[in-house]
Amino acid sequence: MNLDAILEKSSSRHRHLCPRQVLGARMGLAGAAALGVDVPQRNKRLLVIVETDGCFADGVAAATGCEMGHRTLRLADYGKIAATFVDVKTGTAVRIFPRSDVRQRAREYAPEERKHYFAQLVGYQRMPEAELLEIRPVTLTTPASEIVSRAGVRVNCALCGEEIINEREIVRDGMVLCRACAGPAYYEEVALVAERPFTLPIGAAAD
Ligand SMILES: [Zn+2]
Ligand SMILES: [Zn+2]
Structure with a gap:
């Protein structure tokens, strides 16, 4: 080309x-x-x-x-x-x-x-x-x-339980951790308020 x-x-x-x-x-x-x-x-x-x-x-x-x-x-x-x-x-x-x-x-x-x-x-x-x-x-x-890693390898994080593929886990003190739990993560979870269902502010979806 x-x-x-x-x-x-x-x-x-x-x-x-x-x-x-x-x-x-x-x-x-x-x-x-x-x-x-x-x-x-x-x-x-x-x-x-x-x-x-x-x-x-x-x-x-x-x-x-x-x-x-x-x-x-x-x-x-x-x-x-x-x-x-x-x-x-x-x-x-x-x-x-x-x-x-x-x-x-x-x-x-x-x-x-x-x-x-x-x-x-x-x-x-x-x-x-x-x-x-x-x-x-x-x-x-x-x-x-x-x-590149290998296809098919997967483990679960010892803290959050989420699955990790492509050997991106971190082993610390014998514990298998995802990068978020090993920290620092690029996000923080927001505490959910039960009586208010999660909605995006109006206009937030517009790019
Ligand atoms: Zn985790
Ligand atoms: Zn351009």
């Missing part, structure tokens, strides 16, 4: 095309090329860890075929337009991020565009990869085999 086809696929999910989708698509192609993996993939050889969600992640997904639903796309929410591409077969990995001056450089590749936004949108599509992206070899601190 070429860049135009990828961008069409990515923007169809948003009804718009934006510079971050272009960066995601370019990174997806660059990451796959650096690892010598064919994309969009039809197997699970490529694992991508994106460092932010949003449009950027959709550009990466469109280029690589990696999806959360396939367990080939993960989020490490660092708030960065960056991603690490892992060949799970060999463990080889590269982390890719835009070069620091890409916003300015994009203008040189789209001189006809007056607005910054459109200069980036067009420029990022035209810029040579070496000017757009920095590609660095990395090793994962948690091996890919542990991230």
